[in-house]
Structure formats: C-alpha cells, structure tokens
Amino acid sequence: MFAYVLKRVAMTIPVMGVVALFVFALLRLAPGDPAAVIAGDYATAEDVARIREQLGLSEPLFVQFFTWVWSLLQGDLGTSIFSGKPVIELIGQRIEPTMLLALTTIIFSILVAVPLGTIAAFRAGSLVDRFVMLFSVGGFSVPVFVLGYILIYVFSLNLRWLPVQGYRSPFTEGIGPFLSYITLPTLTLSVIFIALIARMTRASVIEVLEEDYIRTARAKGQSELKVLMRHALRNAAVPIVTVIGIGIALLIGGVVVTESVYNIPGLGRLVLDAVLARDYPIIQGLILFFSFIYILLNLLIDLTYTFLDPRIRY
Amino acid sequence: MTEPVLDVRGLTVKLPPAADRPFAVEGIDLHVNAGEIVCVVGESGSGKSVTAFTVMGLQDKRALTPVAGQIMMGGEDLLKVGDRRLRKLRGEKMSMIFQEPMTALNPVAKVGEQIGEMLEIHTDLSASARKSRVIAAMEDVGLPDPPSMYDAYPHQLSGGQRQRIMIAMALVLEPVLLIADEPTTALDVTTQAQILELIRDIQQRRGMGVLFITHDFGVVADIADRVIVMQHGRVVEQGPVDQVLGAPEHPYTRMLMDAVPSMTPPARDPAAGDRALTVRKLDKVYGHAGLLGQGRQVHAVKTVDFDLQRGETLGIVGESGSGKSTVARCVMRLIDPTSGEVLIDGDDIARAREGAMRHHRRDIQIVFQDPYRSLNPRRTVGQSIVEGPTNFGLDPGEALTRAQDLMRVVGLPPEALDRFPHQFSGGQRQRICIARALAMEPRVLIADEAVSALDVSVQAQVLDLLDDVRDRFDLAMLFITHDLRVAAQVCDRIMVMRQGEVVEHGPTASVYADPQHDYTKALLDAAPGHRMLQA
Numbered sequence: 001m002f003a004y005v006l007k008r009v010a011m012t013i014p015v016m017g018v019v020a021l022f023v024f025a026l027l028r029l030a031p032g033d034p035a036a037v038i039a040g041d042y043a044t045a046e047d048v049a050r051i052r053e054q055l056g057l058s059e060p061l062f063v064q065f066f067t068w069v070w071s072l073l074q075g076d077l078g079t080s081i082f083s084g085k086p087v088i089e090l091i092g093q094r095i096e097p098t099m100l101l102a103l104t105t106i107i108f109s110i111l112v113a114v115p116l117g118t119i120a121a122f123r124a125g126s127l128v129d130r131f132v133m134l135f136s137v138g139g140f141s142v143p144v145f146v147l148g149y150i151l152i153y154v155f156s157l158n159l160r161w162l163p164v165q166g167y168r169s170p171f172t173e174g175i176g177p178f179l180s181y182i183t184l185p186t187l188t189l190s191v192i193f194i195a196l197i198a199r200m201t202r203a204s205v206i207e208v209l210e211e212d213y214i215r216t217a218r219a220k221g222q223s224e225l226k227v228l229m230r231h232a233l234r235n236a237a238v239p240i241v242t243v244i245g246i247g248i249a250l251l252i253g254g255v256v257v258t259e260s261v262y263n264i265p266g267l268g269r270l271v272l273d274a275v276l277a278r279d280y281p282i283i284q285g286l287i288l289f290f291s292f293i294y295i296l297l298n299l300l301i302d303l304t305y306t307f308l309d310p311r312i313r314y
Numbered sequence: 315m316t317e318p319v320l321d322v323r324g325l326t327v328k329l330p331p332a333a334d335r336p337f338a339v340e341g342i343d344l345h346v347n348a349g350e351i352v353c354v355v356g357e358s359g360s361g362k363s364v365t366a367f368t369v370m371g372l373q374d375k376r377a378l379t380p381v382a383g384q385i386m387m388g389g390e391d392l393l394k395v396g397d398r399r400l401r402k403l404r405g406e407k408m409s410m411i412f413q414e415p416m417t418a419l420n421p422v423a424k425v426g427e428q429i430g431e432m433l434e435i436h437t438d439l440s441a442s443a444r445k446s447r448v449i450a451a452m453e454d455v456g457l458p459d460p461p462s463m464y465d466a467y468p469h470q471l472s473g474g475q476r477q478r479i480m481i482a483m484a485l486v487l488e489p490v491l492l493i494a495d496e497p498t499t500a501l502d503v504t505t506q507a508q509i510l511e512l513i514r515d516i517q518q519r520r521g522m523g524v525l526f527i528t529h530d531f532g533v534v535a536d537i538a539d540r541v542i543v544m545q546h547g548r549v550v551e552q553g554p555v556d557q558v559l560g561a562p563e564h565p566y567t568r569m570l571m572d573a574v575p576s577m578t579p580p581a582r583d584p585a586a587g588d589r590a591l592t593v594r595k596l597d598k599v600y601g602h603a604g605l606l607g608q609g610r611q612v613h614a615v616k617t618v619d620f621d622l623q624r625g626e627t628l629g630i631v632g633e634s635g636s637g638k639s640t641v642a643r644c645v646m647r648l649i650d651p652t653s654g655e656v657l658i659d660g661d662d663i664a665r666a667r668e669g670a671m672r673h674h675r676r677d678i679q680i681v682f683q684d685p686y687r688s689l690n691p692r693r694t695v696g697q698s699i700v701e702g703p704t705n706f707g708l709d710p711g712e713a714l715t716r717a718q719d720l721m722r723v724v725g726l727p728p729e730a731l732d733r734f735p736h737q738f739s740g741g742q743r744q745r746i747c748i749a750r751a752l753a754m755e756p757r758v759l760i761a762d763e764a765v766s767a768l769d770v771s772v773q774a775q776v777l778d779l780l781d782d783v784r785d786r787f788d789l790a791m792l793f794i795t796h797d798l799r800v801a802a803q804v805c806d807r808i809m810v811m812r813q814g815e816v817v818e819h820g821p822t823a824s825v826y827a828d829p830q831h832d833y834t835k836a837l838l839d840a841a842p843g844h845r846m847l848q849a
Contacts, residue, residue, distance in 0.1 A: 212417035218372055220432050220483070221404035230431075234422050309422050310467045 008302060012295050019291040020072065023284050024065055040278055051081065055281075077288065078281035080274075087285035090270060097167045098259070098266035100178075102251050104186045109193035110244065114233075116194070117201025117240075122228060124206055132198055139195025144254055148188040148261035155184060165263040185262045189254050193247045200243040204236035211235070237308045245301040249294055317389075318345040319490045319523040320369065320408075325383035327361075327368055330376075338364040338378055339547040346491060346523035351514070353526045353534045353555075355570070356544035357769035358740070362527050365544075366493050369525070370410050371400045387491070406436050409484035413496040415476035419468040425476075426452070426464030429483045436487055451482040455512060473634065474505035478512065485516060492517070495527045498842075502633035502796060507840040510537050529769060531574050532799075532843030535559055543567045573770040575777075575799035577841060579822040582806050587624030590757045590790035591645065591678075594619055596654035596664075598640050598814075614640040616814040617654075624757065627784060627791040629805030629822070631798060631837070637814040638794050642760050645792065646678050647671055658757070676706055679751035683763035685743035689735040689750075696731030699750045706754070713753070720749040723786070724779060741772035745779065752783060759784070760792045765800055777804050798841050802826055810834045 035052035036043070043051075051057075056064055071078070077087035120132040156164040162184055170178035208214065209232055217231045252267075259268035267286065274282035305312045325342040329335065339361035346352045356362045367373040369385055371392065385392040387407060392400060404410075412418040420428055426448050433444045445464070452460035455478040468476055477497060484492060494513065498506040514537055517524050528534060534541055534555065542552040543564065551564040562568045598615040615637040622628050632638040644651040647663055656664040663674050682688040689698055699717040704710055718728035724745040735743055744764065751759055761780060765773045781804055784791050795801050801808060801822070808825045810818040810833065818831040829835045 212412060212414060213420040215372060216412065216418045216480075216483075217420070217431075219370055219404055219410045221401040221406070221435050222431065223401065231420050231423075235420065311421060311469050 004306070005303065008299055012299055015295055016292065019288065019295075020069060021065075023287050023291075024068060026287075027280055027284065028061065028064075054079070054081075072288070077285035080282050081279050082277055087281050090282060091267065091285060091289055094265060094267045094270045096169060096171075096266075097264050098252075098255055098268060100170070101182060101185055101189070101255060101258070101264065101266065102248065104182055105189040105193065105251060106244070106248055108186055109190045109197055109247070112190070113194040113197035114201050114240065117198040118205050118228060118233065120198065120202045121205035121209065122224075124202075129202075132202065136195040136199045139191045142191065144188060144192070144257045145261055147191060148184075148258060151184050151188055152261075167262075167264040167266075185258050185264060188261070189251065189258050192254070193251070196247055197240065197243055201236065201240050204239045205232055208232045208236045234308060238305055238312075241301060241304050241308065245297055248297055252290055252293070316348065318347045319387065320344075320346040320525065321384075321386040322365070322369065323384045323386065325365065325368065325385060326381050327364055327373070328379045328381045335547065337547055339368075339544075342383070342544075342547075342549055344542050344549065344552070346525050348490065348523050349518070349521040350539045351517060351524040351526055351537055352540045352542060353528055353538035354542045354544060355528060355531065355534055357529060357570070357771060359546070360544040361547035362544050363495055364547075366410070366495050366525060366527050370404060370408065370493060371397075372410070402436070405432050405489065406487050407489050408491040408493065409487070409489045410493040410495065411477070411480045411484050411497045414500050415473060415480050415497075416468060416500075418480060419476060421468055423467075424465050425468060425471065425479045426460075426466075429479065429486055432483055432486050447486065448482075451486040452479070454485075454516070455479075455482045457482070472505075473501050474508060477501065477505075477509050481509075481512065481516070485520075488520060489522065491523045491525065493525045493527070496529065497526075498533060499528070499530070503798070503837060503840040503842070504633065506533075506842060507536075510842070513537070530842060531559070531571055531770075532841065535843035543570070570770060573774045574843075575774070575797075575803045577799055577802055577826065577838070579802040579805075579826055582822070587626065587788060587790070589621060590624045590658070591622040591792075592655070592657040593621065593641075593645065594655040594657070596641065596644055596656065597652045598637070598644055598649070599652045614814050615644065615651075618811075618816055620809060620816075620819070622758065622790040622792065624788045624790050625785065626807070627781075627793050627805045629793045629795060629801040629808045630811060631795060631801050631808055632811035633796055633837075635813065636811040638796075638811050639762055640814075641811075642680065642762050642792060642794050645758075646680055646760060647674075673706075676702070676754040677756055678758045678760065679754050679756040680760040680762060681744070681747045681751050681764040683766050685740055685747050685767065686735075688747055689743060691735055694732050694734055695738070695746045695750075698735075699731070699746070699753050702750065702754045716753055717749070720752050723752070723783065724749045739772075741768055741776060744768060744772075744776050748776075748779060748783065752787065755787075757790060758792065759789045760794065762794045763796065764793075766795065766797060773800070780804060798826075798837060810837070 035048045035055065035057055039047045039051050056067060059067070075088060077091070079086055080090060083090070116132050120129040123129050152164055155162045163181055166181055168174075168177035168181045205228075214227060214231055217227045222230070255266065256268035256271055258264070259266045260272060270282065271286055273279075274286065322342055322344045326340050327338045329338050342361070342365055344352070344354070344365075354362045354365065364373060364378060368378070368380055369392065380393050383393070387403070390399075392403070395403070419425065426445070429448045429451060430444045433439050433447055437444075439447065449460040449464060452463065457463055457475060457478050463471070468479070471479065480497075492513075497513070498509050501509060510533065513524065526537060538555040540553065541555050541558040543550050543558065543566065545566045551558060551562065551567050558567065559571070562571060596615055596618040600612040600614050618637075618641055620628060630638040630641060640649070643649045644664070645656055647656070647666070651664045654664055655662045658674055658677055661674065663671055666674070689695065696714070696717055699720065700710065700713040703713040703716060708716070717731055721728045721731060726742060726745055726749075730738075735746070738746065764780070765776050768776060777800065780791065783789065793801065793805055805822045807820065808818075808822050809816050810825070810831065812833050818825060818829065818834045825834065826838070829838055
C-alpha cells in the first residue's frame, strides 16, 4: 500500500511539469509583446521596458523557462506588477476564507445530500423520492448569484438573522462570528452540490440495491437499515466520491461568484481583481496553485477508491 | 410421523397485471422432511425460483404477491408472521445459497466478516467468539487455511471457494432448512461435483432438509431423494427420485429428460470440405511486465495448433481458465495473439493491420453466450442484423431482404425484425444472434458457449439450428463449451483444453469412448448424472 501511494505521488510530478509549461506558454505565446500586453493600453514605453526587465523577457525562451521553474521550486511565484508584493504572499493572505468556505460547503453538502439520495433510492418512486428529484432539478437550475441575493434578502434584510456580507476569521475573531458570516455563502454554494451529489447517490444506490449481495444480506436476516448502511452505501461509494471530487473542483469556480456576492476577501476575489487588472504574475500563480489543488484532489480521490473497493489497484 | 421442516400448502403467488399469466405459481403443495434433499426441477418461468424465494420472504415484493396458501415451518405460517419474525427465522431456521457466488457476496467486505455478520445479527457472541465460530464453519466446508482466508475478499477466491463461503455462511447457525437455488450452475463440472458432494455430506451429518432448485436432470440424479417437476407455475409430477427418473409419468417430465443431451456422441459423417481455418502455435500472454517490474502475467494459451474444414464442427472443451474463450477471441482478432499464426484463406490475420483485417472480419462471426446482453437493447433486431452487411457496402434494401430470409432460416417470422430484443425469449434472441452472424456470410462461425444460458428444451432446438445452418451454408464451426453433453451432440472433433494447453484432440466418438488423458477422464466422470443418465 505504501509503495502504491509513493508511486501515485511520483506520478503527479510530470503532470505538474506539464501544467507549469502550459502556464509559462500562456503569456509567451500570446500574440504581441507580452510586456506590452501586461502593461495595458495606456502604458508608456518606460513602463513596458520596466516590465520586460522585471519578467526577464529579453532572455532566450528556455532560459526564461528554467529560471522561472527554478524560482517556482524555491516557492517563488513571482511578484505582483501592481502591488509589488510577492504572489505567494498575496495567495497566503487570501487562502483562509476560500478554503474554509469550500470546506464548510462540501461538508454540509455531503451531510445533506448522501442521506437524501439514499432515502430517495430506498423509496424510489415515492413522494420523498419525487421531492428530492424536484429539489435536485431546481438546484441545478438556479444560478449562484440569483440564489445568493434571494437568501440575503430573506435571511439578512427581512428576518435579520444573519449578516449581509463580509467574513470573520474563526482563528482571530472566534467561531461564533465565523459561523454567522459563513452560513449564507455556504448555503448558496451548497445547493448545486447537494443537487449533484444527491442525484448521484440516488442513482448509485438504486443500482446497488439490485445486486445479488443485497439479497444475500436480506437472506441473512439483516435489517433494512443495516442492509443500506453496511452493504449498499459502501458499494455505491465510488461514483459518489467521484462526483464529490468533481464537485470540489467546480466549487473553486463557484467560489469566485459567491465571494463577490458576499464580499468575502478570498482567492475568488483575488482572481477577479487580478484578471481585471491584467496582473499576469498573480494569474499565473493562481493557475498554478489551483492546478496543484486539483492534482492533489485527484490523488486523494484515487487513494480513496482503493480504500473503498479492495478490487481497485492501479 | 414427524412433522416436515417445511410444508407448503396451496401456495399461489400473483403476478402484476401486465404479465403473460395471472399467477407465478398456483396451488403449489410441497414439503421437505428433515434429512431429505428435495429437488425442484423446471425450466425458466416454471416458478421454481419464485417458490423458493417466497419461502424466504425474499421475492420481489413490488411484482409478486402471495394471495393464497400457507408456508408452514415449525408450526408457524411464514406468510403470516411479521417482517421482524421472518428476519429472525432467516439464517436461524432457514437459509439460502444462490447461483452466482461471485455476485452473491459483497465485493468490498472480507469473506470472514460476511460469515460473521450472520452471528452478529442472530447471536450475542463476542467478536472473538464469532471469529472462532466462523473459522470452524470455514473448516467444516473444506476451505484451505481458514484463519488466513478469513481476511480475503471475494474476488481473491475461486468460484468453488466462493460457493463454499456461501455454504459456510448459510449453515453457521445450523438451520433446519437449506434452500439452494441452482448453486452449482455457474461452476465448472469438477467443482460442481465437489460442491454437490459437500452439500450431500453436511446434509447427512446434520440431518437438515434441503430444497434444491435446479434445471439440470444430471444434478437431480446425483443428489435428490425426491423430485418435484414444475411447469408454468404448477407441480406436474412429484415422487422419489428413482420413480420419477426411472418411469416419468407426465409428458413434460419425459420431454425434459429426453432433451438432456446424451453423453454418447451420435454417428456423424466425416467432413470433407475445403480448409477454412488454420491455427499454428497460437500463444497468448495477458498482462505485461510493469514499469517497476511488478506486472502480473498470465499465459492463457500455450502453443495451440488446429485446423478446421468447411462443413465441420470442432469443439473446444474446458473449464473456466482453460483458455478456450481466449482461443476464440484470438481467432476473431478481438484480441491480439502474442505469437503464432491464424490463417484464413491463406492470409495470416494474427498480425494483420486493422485495414487488412477489416475485409476478413466478415469471414469469421461469433455467437456469444448471453443473448440478453449481446444485442443492443435500443435498436430493433432488424437494425442489428442489417448493420454488419451495410458496413461492408451492401445496399440497405438488399440487406433487409437478406435479413428477412435469415429470420425464416432461424425459424422466426420476418415481421419480427421491427421488434426490440426484450420482446423475445432467450432462445429466440439466440436465434436472432445466429441470424446476425449469418448475415455477414461468414466462412467460420464461432459459438462461444452459445447454448449454455438456455433451458434444455430450447438448447436442443438451438443445437439443431446450428447444425442445420452449418450444413446449409457450408460453414466451419468452432464450438466452445464447458458442457460435455452438448459437445458430444454437435462436434465432429473435440479438443480438450486445460490451463492454456490442449491435452487431448481427436474425433468425438473416440475421445468419449476411450479418453487418453487423465484430465479428460476426470471431466467425463464429473459430468452430473453420469451413471444414471448414460443410456
């Protein structure tokens, strides 16, 4: 098992390399002088020259690439053109709200969606099932920004239960304020994932309930609840875990919008600001960072498979 | 007289309104005494499995409703007791083993724990006491090294071992009744013989009653004390095994017994057609040495040689893992052989590129085992039959005419081309698969276990059909099977394979009358009902 984990980790290295090459090429292969592109429409010749110097764009391409990779390996993602701060520091400042929002969303989604999907599967065709499916279709259809403003309108403006916007850190400002500020963004983001995961859980459990070993479990005199918990869910888990993995990846996209709606100073806002300002080092750094998260996530999912199903070996 | 362990009286189970008949079973009377094995025999749709599942309370409750009768066990009517009581009786008083031991076990749980679950549900034993009971139960069914096998997962065991796990699980609480639903149908003949012996042995030691569901009269002859014959949801005949098999009274019983292929090959004219297929030194190794040197390799086919004339049927006989299906797939080039030659029409297709291979594709066609899964459920059978020839440039109108002709050849009405696979029975579907293969006008027809999933009476008809089309279209036929009785009926020559090697190869009559290799002898001996049905 340990050798397998090691092998899987080793396999991610070339993937990271390809991503790095792609990110590097992104700027260099764009038409025109990258320095001029970065500097924007109203830049002076000195600005362009300064940026070219700063990015080392006058060197040969492969020298640029290796210099860049070398600094990456040392944890240096470059420097923001506008603020002049190291990109890694900017990411570090913004990482907490995004990661915590992603975490609360995914935990909440799983806690709601898996039982919901399982009940729907167990009572397929019933009223409960139809309700879950209806919710599921609805959840897919409502855009995040619409839902976000509706929730703000109802819970913050009308009922005055929760704050409208903003973020409080659980580490510096306590868990209570954190929860009151994170609840609405979490709900907003969760709806689509609950819809997605519940649907997948339902389909997967329905399929598994038809299997012969479910009949065997019943033939042993096992109760229906335990049949579901012990035999059905674990066998249904692989597709569910896959969807949860895809969900987390999509979440990062969803976070951008949600953070804007709720004015949360996270990575999503950083992406938005960097793109609007054409701050290429930040964009590159963020792409690399998100790619790293995706790869890590895939690795985790693959490792989860082997834990869930002893037949899976790569 | 002691009370029977199971007494079913007048059981009637209703089918949903859309079904082809109102009742799955109607007015069934049967009983099982302690220390007795009762075989219920019948074809698919006879209601034998519905009866068994209803006793356990495991029938599909959305479709099947018991509407009359009683199922008495230990003074209780199982149709009247609540779910809770029924769950308690399952496992403690009655348990069940199933046809397919791979799918009947939870693939993600350790086998020892799956047996232990039985004790967890029904007893208060501690974890360590449970484990030692499980290991004792595994020992009892003849599993090797139970302490280490306890932690194995189902996919790590052989089919026979999995069925032994199922039996250990079913019997760990020493129930008075064991219901066995076709428990050896999915197993190899030699394994089947061992499992039958095991069930017989435990049943006699413990004096329990066994309700044994099967479609195979050979198995009945080997194991039954009494026989119950079912047809269309009714019992048509029952009695002691010697009486029913020795002097069957009901015409359906006689028909079923006549349909069982004999082990004695009929006289056949030697084939004298042109050479259609030559296979030389065929080798197939699955898997490859991995990047880090830990790859697993399986030498599935080792230096196999044979040739095949038009108008001739060569049987490749062997158990699972013998390499017989791999040979078929290599000949079809569904997989690439590792080395060797496959000559068709003088061309070696073993290594032909896809472009060159393509015009040989039509020369070799195959009929698979499971007619339910080898036809696309969303296309009409006509579309499925026409697809091949039109891929090779035949005009769609002509292809349709050809399909209509072939439907007549296989004994189905040409109008049926517009229907979908699910509207046909298993036997009809296999006829459609044969028509689909013939539409390509092949030289070589491969039948890969093509009749193994069919009822005996249907099996006989499809075998006749295969024989008929072979002669009519002058085909060379490669007949892959694990069933020695079936092979005896249709093959001119027999090739016996074991672990990738051909151990015996000769004319059918002489292989059966005078087997040379020990393995061939063992196979012939293991065929169920060998002694009783030999005549």
